[in-house]
Amino acid sequence: MNAGLWLLSVALAEPVAFVGATLHPVDRPAIEDGVLVVDNGKIVALSQTVPDGMRTVDLTGKHIIPGLVDTHSHIGGARLNDDLAPIQPGLSAIDAFDPTHDSVSRARAGGITTVNVMPGSGKLMGGQTAYLKLRDSAVVDDLLMCSDLAAPFEQSEGPARRTGVCGGMKMANGTNPQGPGHDPKSRMGAAYLQRKALGEGQDRLEQLSSGDGPDAPALDLDALAQLVSGQRTVHFHTHRADDIVTIAALRREFDLDVVLHHVSEAWKVPDLLAELQLPCSLIMVDAPGGKEEALQIALENGALLEEKGVPVAFHTDDPITDSRLFLRSAGLAVRAGMSPEGALAALTLVPARMMRLDAAVGSLTPGKHADFVVLSGTPLSSWTLVEQTWVEGELLFDRSTPEGQRLATGGRPGLQMSGVDGRTSSGAVQ
Amino acid sequence: MSMWALWIAGAAVSAPALADTLRISGEAVHTVSGEVIEDGAVLVVDGVIAAVGPTADVPRPAGATELAGAVVTPGLIDGWATAGLTGPHNHTPDQDHAERDEPVRPELRALDAWHPRDPLLGWLRGFGITTVHAGPSPGQPVSGRTLIVANKVGRVGDVALEPDAFVVLSLGDGPKHRFSGQGTASRMGSAAVIRQALVEARDYAQRRSLPVADRPPEDLGMEALVDLLEGRRRALVHAHRADDLDTALRIAEEFDLDIVLAGGAEAWLMADTIADAGIPVLVGPVMARSWREGEQRNSSFSCAGVLADAGVQVGFMSGYEGYVPKVRVVLWEAAVAGANGLGPERTLQALTLDAARILGIDDRTGSLDVGKRADLVVYDGDPFEYASHACVVVVGGEVVSESCR
Numbered sequence: 001m002n003a004g005l006w007l008l009s010v011a012l013a014e015p016v017a018f019v020g021a022t023l024h025p026v027d028r029p030a031i032e033d034g035v036l037v038v039d040n041g042k043i044v045a046l047s048q049t050v051p052d053g054m055r056t057v058d059l060t061g062k063h064i065i066p067g068l069v070d071t072h073s074h075i076g077g078a079r080l081n082d083d084l085a086p087i088q089p090g091l092s093a094i095d096a097f098d099p100t101h102d103s104v105s106r107a108r109a110g111g112i113t114t115v116n117v118m119p120g121s122g123k124l125m126g127g128q129t130a131y132l133k134l135r136d137s138a139v140v141d142d143l144l145m146c147s148d149l150a151a152p153f154e155q156s157e158g159p160a161r162r163t164g165v166c167g168g169m170k171m172a173n174g175t176n177p178q179g180p181g182h183d184p185k186s187r188m189g190a191a192y193l194q195r196k197a198l199g200e201g202q203d204r205l206e207q208l209s210s211g212d213g214p215d216a217p218a219l220d221l222d223a224l225a226q227l228v229s230g231q232r233t234v235h236f237h238t239h240r241a242d243d244i245v246t247i248a249a250l251r252r253e254f255d256l257d258v259v260l261h262h263v264s265e266a267w268k269v270p271d272l273l274a275e276l277q278l279p280c281s282l283i284m285v286d287a288p289g290g291k292e293e294a295l296q297i298a299l300e301n302g303a304l305l306e307e308k309g310v311p312v313a314f315h316t317d318d319p320i321t322d323s324r325l326f327l328r329s330a331g332l333a334v335r336a337g338m339s340p341e342g343a344l345a346a347l348t349l350v351p352a353r354m355m356r357l358d359a360a361v362g363s364l365t366p367g368k369h370a371d372f373v374v375l376s377g378t379p380l381s382s383w384t385l386v387e388q389t390w391v392e393g394e395l396l397f398d399r400s401t402p403e404g405q406r407l408a409t410g411g412r413p414g415l416q417m418s419g420v421d422g423r424t425s426s427g428a429v430q
Numbered sequence: 431m432s433m434w435a436l437w438i439a440g441a442a443v444s445a446p447a448l449a450d451t452l453r454i455s456g457e458a459v460h461t462v463s464g465e466v467i468e469d470g471a472v473l474v475v476d477g478v479i480a481a482v483g484p485t486a487d488v489p490r491p492a493g494a495t496e497l498a499g500a501v502v503t504p505g506l507i508d509g510w511a512t513a514g515l516t517g518p519h520n521h522t523p524d525q526d527h528a529e530r531d532e533p534v535r536p537e538l539r540a541l542d543a544w545h546p547r548d549p550l551l552g553w554l555r556g557f558g559i560t561t562v563h564a565g566p567s568p569g570q571p572v573s574g575r576t577l578i579v580a581n582k583v584g585r586v587g588d589v590a591l592e593p594d595a596f597v598v599l600s601l602g603d604g605p606k607h608r609f610s611g612q613g614t615a616s617r618m619g620s621a622a623v624i625r626q627a628l629v630e631a632r633d634y635a636q637r638r639s640l641p642v643a644d645r646p647p648e649d650l651g652m653e654a655l656v657d658l659l660e661g662r663r664r665a666l667v668h669a670h671r672a673d674d675l676d677t678a679l680r681i682a683e684e685f686d687l688d689i690v691l692a693g694g695a696e697a698w699l700m701a702d703t704i705a706d707a708g709i710p711v712l713v714g715p716v717m718a719r720s721w722r723e724g725e726q727r728n729s730s731f732s733c734a735g736v737l738a739d740a741g742v743q744v745g746f747m748s749g750y751e752g753y754v755p756k757v758r759v760v761l762w763e764a765a766v767a768g769a770n771g772l773g774p775e776r777t778l779q780a781l782t783l784d785a786a787r788i789l790g791i792d793d794r795t796g797s798l799d800v801g802k803r804a805d806l807v808v809y810d811g812d813p814f815e816y817a818s819h820a821c822v823v824v825v826g827g828e829v830v831s832e833s834c835r
Contacts, residue, residue, distance in 0.1 A: 287553050288516025289756035319719040320754060324731075326767065331816025340817075382765045384817045409770055410718075410730030 005218035010204035015039035016393075017050045020060030024379060025364035026349045036064060038370040041392035045366055060266070065344065065379050065393065066363050067113025067328050067371030069351040071281040072235065072261050072315035074117065075323060077101035086183055087197045089227075090219030091127030093117045100138050102413065103318065108134050109407040110324035111373035111386045112316075114145065114352065114361050121172035121237040124184070124194050128223060129167040129235055131355055133369075136396050145357055147231075153273070164260060165232050168259070169223065172237035173246060174293050191246050198254045200226040233257045233356065235281075239293035246277055259354045261315065264297035267304050274308040279354050281313040282331040282346075283320065283327040302346065303337030312342070313351035324386075324408065331380040344379055450827060451475050451494040454808060456502035462783045462798035467483035472502060474804040476500040479826030482798050485575025485655030494826075497829075498821050503778060503813055504671035504797050505560025505805030505825065507762055507785035509712035510666060510692050510747035513550040514564045514579070515543045515758045520752070527567040529574075533609040533620075534627045537651035540564045541593050544586045546579075551755045553727040554748075555581050556835040557759050558807035558820040561591065563789055568693065569604030571614055571623040573648070575654060576666060578789055580805070589826075591791050596666040596690065597658050599624055599681075601674040603725045619675050629686050629811040633826055661806060664688045664790075666712075669726040671693035678705050690745055690788055693731035694737075701740035711737055714747035734780065735771025744772075745785035765814040777814060803827075810834060 016038050023034035023098035034423075035323055037045040037054070050056055076095030082088060097117055098104075103366025107115060111281075112136050131145040138218055146166035171194065171286060177184040182385040184193055201224030207214050208225055226232035232258050236247050244260060251258045260266075263280045273280060288297050298304075305312045316322065320328065330343035360369050374388040386408065389397035398404045406413070452474040459470030471488040473481035481488045490496075517524035526543035529535050544564060545551075551562065567578035576593035578594060587593065601621065605614040612621045634652040635673060638645055657663035667678040670693045683688045691697065692712040697704060704711060718729040730736070734744045746767070748758040768777035786796025795803045804827040811818035819834035 120547055129484040286759050287518075287550065287755035287757045289520075289550065290751060290754035291520060294754050314683055322717055322719070325717065328766075328816060333815040335819065380816060382814050383769050385769060409732040413727050 015044060015051075015054055017054045017056045018059055018064065019050055019056045019057050021064045021374070022350045023364060024063060024344060026066055026345050027363040027365055034064075035256070036364065036372070038390075038393050041108065041370055041394075042284075043368050043370050043372075046364060051114075059374060060389065063377060063379055063384075064364070065111070065373050065375060066348040067095035067361065067373055067389065068111045068347045069114040069313075069355070069357070069362055070107070070112050070316050070323065070326060071116045071259065071313050071351040071354050072118055072319070073107070073112075073115045073318045073323065074120070075101065075103040075104060075107050075318050076117055076332065078124070080118070081122040083122075085409070086123055086177065086193055087125040088123055088127055088220070089197070089223035091119060091123050091318040093119055093127060093130040093170075094140055094166065097130055097132070097140050097143075099140055099143055101268040104134060105322070105397070105407050107308070107323035107389070108389045109319065109386060109399070110316075110322070110326045111375075111389050112323055112326055113371040113373075113391050114355070114357060116355055117169065117387055118168075119168070119170045119237060120244065123170075124172060124177045124190055125197060126170040126172065129165045129170050133361075133371075134393065134396070135391055137396065145355075145360070148357065155232060165226060168233040168235045169227055170237070171234050173243045174239050175291070176237065187243070187246070191250070194250060194252070197224055198228060198250065198256075201225050202254070203426075205229050205250075227256060228254050230255065230257050233259060233354070235259050235261055237261050239264040239297070241265040244269055245272065248272060248278065251276070251278070260366050262317075265292050266301045266310075267298045270298075270304050270308045270310070273305065277310065279313070279349065279350075280305055281315045281354060282333075283317050284314060284332045285321065285335065286332075299332055302333035302343065307336050307344045311350050311353065312338075313346045313354055314343075315351070327380060327384070327386070328382070331382060334380055340380055346371040346427040354404070377415045397411070434779070450477065451491055451828065452497060452804070452824065452829070453488065453490055453801070454497045454499075454502060454806065454822070454824070455488075456498065456808060457500050459502045459798065460504070460778060461798040462504055462779055464798050470502070472798055472804075472806060474824065474827050477804055478804050479798060479800050479804050491797050495829075497808060499808035499821050501809040501813060502798070503558075503807050503809070504779045504821070505780040505795065505807055506557060506558045507561040507563070507745065507796065508554065508559050508748050508760045509563055509714070509745035509785050509788065510576070510749060511554075511562050511564055512567045512747065512750040512755070513554060514545055514548050514562060515540060515566070516550070516756070517545065517548050518550055518756050520756075528569060528608075529566075530608060532571060533605065533612050533614055533623050534572040535570060535651065536572050536597050536627070536654040537649075538566060539594060540575065540577040541567060541586055541590065544577055544579065544797060546583045546586065550579055553757065553827070554759060555823055556820065556831045556833070558809075558813070558823050559760060559763050560805040560807070560823065560825045560830075561786075561791070561795055565598050565666065566594065567651065568598070568600045569608045569750075570598070570600055570657070571605045571609065571620045572599055574598060574626045576664075576792055580803075580825050581810045582828060582830050591794060592789075595789070596664050597654055598666050598668065599678075599689075600668040602668070602670050603678055604668065617674065617677070621681065622775075623632070625684075627655060628659060628681075631659055651829045656728065658687060659690060660683060661686075664690060666690050666692050668692045670729070672696040675700060675704070675727070678707065679703070682707075682709070693770070694733060695726040697742075698730050698733040698736040699728070701737050701742060704737065705741040710743035710745065710784075712745045712747040712785075712788065713737070713767065714749045714760070714763060715758055716746070716766045717758070731766050731770035735766040735773070735776075738772055738776050738780070743784050743788060744776075744780045745788045746780060752794055761813065761820075765816075770812050774812070774814060
């Protein structure tokens with residue numbers, strides 16, 4: 001990190017104009033040789049002129065995109081499949097997330113600034129997910145993105161404590177949550193148990209809404225009630241077309257807010273997805289197979305859903321794909337026919353909407369958080385490298401430093417490179 | 431022989447029809463062995479490259495099939511794949527990449543499990559992988575022998591470039607997991623098992639020269655290892671950690687083996703040592719899931735670039751995948767290495783001519799030169815760009831894919 005940038009990252013009080021780069025705001029057309037003004041962790045303006053006397057950072061020739069939003073990740077070093085029961089809504093990924101884990105720093109090295117860290121797909125309802133801003137802190141609470149329960153759809157500003165809904169709910173169907181060693185053992189059993197649990201959520205919601213509510217909180221039931229009330233989004237792991245259809249039925253029966261994840265066979269039911277406007281967060285893998293449900297996955301899913309008007313995002317499912325290569329997912333989708341604009345939106349604004357965080361993140365828009373990524377070239381070129389990642393006006397990844405180089409390319413801390421002593425850029429010992 | 435003369439010779443053989451004659455032109459023709467030809471063309475007759483040069487200089491026989499695109503390169507080579515032995519289903523009937531009974535099985539031959547209609551091979555073919563070095567998966571201290579094969583459907587004897595190539599050795603985590611109950615629960619064990627097998631083969635060779643009555647019965651596995659000891663065969667040694675790579679070099683030196691290193695997650699940490707030893711490396715996977723614990727945790731996107739900078743000959747391999755995705759596409763693996771230090775020219779060379787040299791097939795493929803097999807790919811742009819497509823794939827003169835993938 002050069003001295004200028006270092007000073008900048010600690011001196012947040014002063015407004016700064018990033019000049020010379022092509023800006024890709026996502027919610028409006030690209031601006032060549034643009035000026036991005038940042039103040040106090042927020043984006044203040046996008047223009048083509050520098051305000052009088054403002055300090056500037058020259059990024060001539062670079063490209064700036066919004067911080068990437070990953071709707072489905074398993075970073076943070078945790079074991080994310082527990083085995084308490086097929087339905088375990090009271091668990092939370094927040095309790096298993098280590099912000100100092102190297103995978104978190106690597107996600108920033110890929111330009112990811114907002115992430116949904118999820119329990120695994122080994123259970124029908126694996127637990128609550130965590131919406132996290134990848135701020136520089138060892139305390140998970142400092143990373144949480146919560147909506148206030150009193151005003152459920154208003155995103156609270158800045159670091160939030162766990163007073164509201166700070167994530168979604170992971171659900172899964174298909175083969176992953178099926179036995180043989182445990183229940184359910186069939187798709188019938190899966191749908192039955194999910195219906196039963198959601199029905200219990202409806203009962204609980206009625207209780208909570210009535211004048212003389214329940215005496216004590218109930219971890220599982222209260223979380224289920226948040227699903228059927230629409231306060232908490234369901235992130236539903238699914239591959240096969242018939243499993244997608246089952247989710248459509250559950251959504252209708254229980255009025256759920258649902259995002260589909262992976263959606264390998266989306267291409268078989270595009271009209272259903274379009275009619276219901278079911279948001280799809282796709283995984284892009286390099287070949288079909290490896291599990292039965294992924295035999296018919298198609299690189300063309302993104303293009304087809306875009307054409308049909310279905311909201312499309314991509315996710316890493318890190319470690320299935322590498323957070324540092326998240327831009328690549330969109331690149332492959334363009335190869336298979338998606339528009340470059342749609343593909344970039346599928347890494348930023350659309351996933352932000354899927355997490356209901358789009359008032360704060362997902363585009364370079366005045367008033368939103370100053371989360372942005374400086375790229376060496378056009379956003380979806382295979383030759384383009386992530387050079388810097390800024391989170392709320394702080395430079396938290398810089399490829400030009402030895403530590404940044406290590407994070408961007410590989411190697412564990414302290415194992416190999418001169419100048420690296422086993423500490424992260426924030427000083428935490430791994 | 432001039433291009434023209436060779437073309438005449440080829441045409442004479444295929445005189446009745448020109449169905450087997452292709453004329454492929456591109457805005458940039460990367461021969462790899464020489465300069466890039468702007469507005470170039472390649473003439474293919476009977477499966478062989480008959481002419482290469484500027485468009486104006488390459489004959490246009492009447493009746494030849496004309497194909498064109500932005501960029502033409504040699505066909506890509508997957509340095510070590512299990513595709514063709516493993517299908518996309520993770521079910522036993524579809525998986526033939528490994529034996530799990532004993533740690534030493536050099537009698538196995540990939541040839542006998544080659545499944546040219548494996549959909550994974552079709553997947554790779556669509557992206558321009560025209561030659562596959564197929565072998566048993568890593569993980570057995572001494573495993574079977576590999577097959578170098580053209581990626582098209584046919585009897586294996588007809589499409590093989592080398593029906594019985596390397597013998598596969600493995601160090602590191604694989605043998606520890608797979609044969610821990612049979613003396614390889616530690617790295618000491620794997621190395622000892624390999625050494626013991628080689629010592630037994632040396633002894634076997636001596637006893638086979640005894641009078642008939644005293645000779646041991648013929649042993650297919652021992653024969654393969656004797657070939658290795660006597661320099662008629664090479665070893666493909668899978669190792670990721672630097673100390674495992676070092677063990678491979680040590681064993682190679684002890685037994686005077688000719689080896690190629692494969693995997694090489696930490697090869698970048700000892701690039702100069704490997705360069706000094708003059709041993710090539712097939713790198714893979716580049717996009718390793720490296721934040722998990724294990725021998726690949728210190729892998730680097732820059733590995734191939736660091737090795738090439740040090741003077742190591744580098745190729746890429748897809749290797750074995752037990753989960754999603756079931757196969758890796760070396761075009762895309764290499765692209766990541768390309769953007770992280772290897773650069774476009776060296777990346778293309780690693781996927782083509784250098785891979786061919788490493789595998790010992792550069793007399794037949796790996797570059798666009800007159801007399802070589804017509805293995806080539808036509809792209810609509812920079813081959814390594816995510817958004818480019820492989821639009822025509824030719825294997826041994828046969829157009830095997832014509833949809834832009």
